[in-house]
Amino acid sequence: MKLYQLSILEVTDGSAKLLSSAADLSSFSFYQRGSVGEFMTFMAKTVAERTAVGQRQSVQENSYTAHVYNAGRENLAAVVITDEEYPVRPAFSLLQKLIDDFVTSVPKTTWSNPSSIDFPAAKAYLAKYQDPKQADQIMRVQAELDETKIILHKTIEGVLQRGEHLDSLVERSNALSAQSKMFYKTAKSQNSCCVVM
Amino acid sequence: MPVQDRTNEFKACVESIRNRSSYPARGGAKDRLLQPSNGHAKPKGGSKSEFSRMAMSIGKDISSTTLKLQKLAQLAKRKTLFDDRPVEISELTFIIKQDIANINKQLAGLQAHVKAQQAGKTGGGKQVEEHNANVVTLLQSKLMSTSMTFKDVLEIRTQNMKETKDRTEQFVHSTSSAAIQPPPSNSLLFNKPRNDDPRYNIQNKGKARVQDSDLLALDMVAAEEGQGGLQELQYMDNQQDYIQSRSTAIESIESTIAELGNIFSQLAHMVAEQRETVQRIDADTTDIADNISGAQRELLKYYASISSNRWLMIKVFGAIIVMFLIFVLVN
Numbered sequence: 281m282k283l284y285q286l287s288i289l290e291v292t293d294g295s296a297k298l299l300s301s302a303a304d305l306s307s308f309s310f311y312q313r314g315s316v317g318e319f320m321t322f323m324a325k326t327v328a329e330r331t332a333v334g335q336r337q338s339v340q341e342n343s344y345t346a347h348v349y350n351a352g353r354e355n356l357a358a359v360v361i362t363d364e365e366y367p368v369r370p371a372f373s374l375l376q377k378l379i380d381d382f383v384t385s386v387p388k389t390t391w392s393n394p395s396s397i398d399f400p401a402a403k404a405y406l407a408k409y410q411d412p413k414q415a416d417q418i419m420r421v422q423a424e425l426d427e428t429k430i431i432l433h434k435t436i437e438g439v440l441q442r443g444e445h446l447d448s449l450v451e452r453s454n455a456l457s458a459q460s461k462m463f464y465k466t467a468k469s470q471n472s473c474c475v476v477m
Numbered sequence: 478m479p480v481q482d483r484t485n486e487f488k489a490c491v492e493s494i495r496n497r498s499s500y501p502a503r504g505g506a507k508d509r510l511l512q513p514s515n516g517h518a519k520p521k522g523g524s525k526s527e528f529s530r531m532a533m534s535i536g537k538d539i540s541s542t543t544l545k546l547q548k549l550a551q552l553a554k555r556k557t558l559f560d561d562r563p564v565e566i567s568e569l570t571f572i573i574k575q576d577i578a579n580i581n582k583q584l585a586g587l588q589a590h591v592k593a594q595q596a597g598k599t600g601g602g603k604q605v606e607e608h609n610a611n612v613v614t615l616l617q618s619k620l621m622s623t624s625m626t627f628k629d630v631l632e633i634r635t636q637n638m639k640e641t642k643d644r645t646e647q648f649v650h651s652t653s654s655a656a657i658q659p660p661p662s663n664s665l666l667f668n669k670p671r672n673d674d675p676r677y678n679i680q681n682k683g684k685a686r687v688q689d690s691d692l693l694a695l696d697m698v699a700a701e702e703g704q705g706g707l708q709e710l711q712y713m714d715n716q717q718d719y720i721q722s723r724s725t726a727i728e729s730i731e732s733t734i735a736e737l738g739n740i741f742s743q744l745a746h747m748v749a750e751q752r753e754t755v756q757r758i759d760a761d762t763t764d765i766a767d768n769i770s771g772a773q774r775e776l777l778k779y780y781a782s783i784s785s786n787r788w789l790m791i792k793v794f795g796a797i798i799v800m801f802l803i804f805v806l807v808n
Contacts, residue, residue, distance in 0.1 A: 336719050369722045418726045425733040432740045439747050446754045453761035460768035467775035471782070 282307060284344065285320045285361040286374075286406045288382050288399070289328045290391055292355050296328040299356075299394050300382070302402035304410070324348075324359040331357060336372055340364070349375040354383060370416035374409050378402065528594070531587050532612050535580060539619050542576045546626055549573060553634035566634065573627060580620055588613055614749055621742050628735075 287301030298321060305313045323346055331337050333352040338345055345364055349372055350357040358375040381401050390396050409415045413423055549569045552562065591609045 334716075336716060369719065369726065372719050373723075418723075418730065422726070422730050422733065425730065425737065429733065429737060429740070432737065432744070436740065436744055436747070439744060439751070443747065443751050443754075446751055446758065450754055450758050450761070453758050453765065457761045457764045457768070460765045460772070464768045464772040464775070467772040467779070471775050471779050 281365045281367075281410075281412065282363050283360060283366065283406055283410055284363070285317075285324065285359075286378065286402050287321070287324045287359050288378065288402070289325065289357050289359065290355050291328050291331075291350060291357045294329055296325045296357065297394065298325065299391060300386075300397050300399040300402055302406045304406055320344075320361050323361065328357040328359055336375075338368055338371075347371040347375060349379070351376075351379045353379065354388065356382065358382075367412055367419075370409070370412040370419060373416060374405060378405055381405075528587070528590065528609060531583065531590065532616065535583050535587065535616050536619075538576065538580050538583070539616065539623060542573060542580065543623055543626075545569060545573050545576070546623065546630065550626075550630045550633070553630050553637065555637075570631070577620070577624055577627065584613070584616055584620060587616070618746070618749070621746075 283304060284307075285301060285303040285305075288299045289296040290299055291297075301321065301324070303317055303320065305316055308316050323341070323344075327337070327339050327346050327348045328350065331348045331350040333350050336347070336349045338347045340346075343364060344361055345366065346359055346361045347368065348357060348359045356379050358378050360371055360375055362371060378401075382399060385401065386397055386399055413419050549566065552566050552569065591606075591613055594609065595606055
C-alpha cells in the first residue's frame with residue numbers, strides 16, 4: 281500500500297493549475313522517475329479538470345489509482361495517486377485534511393505564482409499516510425479496539441481458570457476443616473475419659 | 478409452597494451469633510449505629526442513612542426505568558404497517574437512555590461514597606462495609622440487566638423497522654428502484670467509447686504511459702459528452718459511497734465498543750461470583766485455625782494431666798498388682 285503523489289490544484293473553468301505537490305517515487309528505478317513523475321502530474325491535472333465541484337472520484341489506470349476531491353472552496357482540488365491496495369476511504373479523508381490545511385496555511389495571494397508556494401505539510405502528510413492504518417483515525421481506533429478485545433478474551437480465560445482454582449481450593453479447605461474438627465474432637469475425647477486404661 | 482414464618486428462628490440465630498462473637502468493637506459500633514444521639518456518631522449515623530437514602534433512590538429509579546422499558550418493549554413489538562408511532566417510541570427511547578445514564582452517575586457517586594467511607598473508618602463496622610459493598614453490587618447488576626433488556630428492545634425495534642420498510646416497498650413502487658437501472662447501462666456505454674478511435678492527442682514525454690492515459694482521458698470525455706443526467710446520478714452515488722463507507726466503518730467501531738462493554742460486564746459478573754467462593758474459603762480457613770488451636774489446647778491439658786496424674790496411675794497399678802497377688806496366693 282503506497283502513496284505515490286499528493287498534489288493540490290486550482291481548478292478554474294475546466295483548466296487546472298498545479299499549486300503544490302509532493303511525491304514519493306522511491307519505488308521506481310532511478311531512470312524512470314522523471315517520466316513517472318511527469319505522467320503523474322499530467323494525470324492529476326486531467327483528473328482534477330474532469331471532476332465537478334464537491335465531487336469525489338476514484339480513477340484507476342493500469343496499476344495506479346487516482347483519488348480526486350474537488351472541494352469547491354476557493355476552487356481547490358486535491359489529488360492523491362496510490363497503488364491499487366490503498367483503501368479508498370482514508371484516501372479521501374486525507375484529501376479533505378490536505379485541502380483544509382492548505383487553505384489555512386498558504387495565503388491566497390501567492391496562488392497566482394505556484395513556484396513561490398511553500399507547503400511542507402504536503403510532504404509530511406505523504407510520509408504519514410504511507411501506512412493508513414496508523415494515520416487514519418477510524419482505522420486506528422478499530423485496530424486498537426480489536427487488540428483490546430483479544431486482551432479481554434485472554435483475561436476472561438484467566439478468570440475462568442481462577443474460578444477453577446478457587447473451586448479446588450474450596451474443596452480442599454472444606455476437607456481440611458472437617459479433618460481438623462475430627463482432630464479436635466479426638467483430642468477432647470482423650471481428655472474426658474479419665475480412666476485411660 | 479406454604480408460607481412459613483421463621484422470624485423466631487432468625488431472631489434466635491441473631492442472638493446466638495451475638496453471644497458467640499468476641500468482638501467488643503463490633504458491639505460498640507452497633508450501639509453507635511443504633512443510638513445516633515451520640516455526638517461522635519452523628520456523622521456516622523447521618524452517613525449511613527445518607528447511603529441508604531441514595532441506595533433507595535437508585536433502586537426506585539431502576540424500577541421506574543424497568544417499567545418504562547416494558548412499555549417501550551410493547552410498543553416496539555407491534556408489527557402494524559401504518560399505526561407505528563415513531564415519535565412516541567423515539568421519545569421513550571431518549572427518556573430511558575437519559576434515565577440509565579442518570580442512574581449510572583448516581584451509582585458511581587454511591588460507589589465513591591462507599592469507598593470514602595471505607596477509607597475513613599479504621600476497623601469498626603466491617604459488616605456495614607460489607608453490606609454497603611453488597612448493596613452497591615446488587616444495584617450495579619440490576620442496572621446491567623436493565624441496560625441489556627434495553628439493548629434487546631432496540632434490536633427488536635430495528636428489525637421490525639426493516640421488515641416494515643420491506644413490506645412498504647412491496648406495496649409502493651419507489652423511484653429509487655427506477656434509478657438503479659441507469660448505472661449498468663452507463664457502464665455499457667462506457668465500454669463502447671473505449672474501443673473507439675483515440676482522437677485525443679496529447680503532447681507528453683513518456684510514450685508508453687501516454688497510451689493508457691489517452692484512453693483514460695477519452696473515457697472521461699465521452700462520458701461527459703454523453704449522458705449528463707445519468708452522470709449526475711453517478712456523481713451522487715460516489716458521494717453516497719464515500720459517506721456510506723464512513724458510516725459503516727463508524728458503525729463497526731460502535732458495535733465493537735458495544736461488544737467490549739458486554740465483555741467487561743461479563744467479566745465483572747464472573748469476578749463477583751468468584752468473590753463468594755473466596756469468602757467461603759476464608760471462613761473455612763478460620764474454622765481450621767480455630768479447630769487446630771482448640772485441639773492443641775486439649776492436648777496440652779492432657780499432657781499436663783498425664784504428667785501430674787502419675788500418682789493416680791501408680792495407685793491404679795498398685796491396686797491391680799494387689800489383686801494379681803491375691804489371685805496367685807489363693808491359687
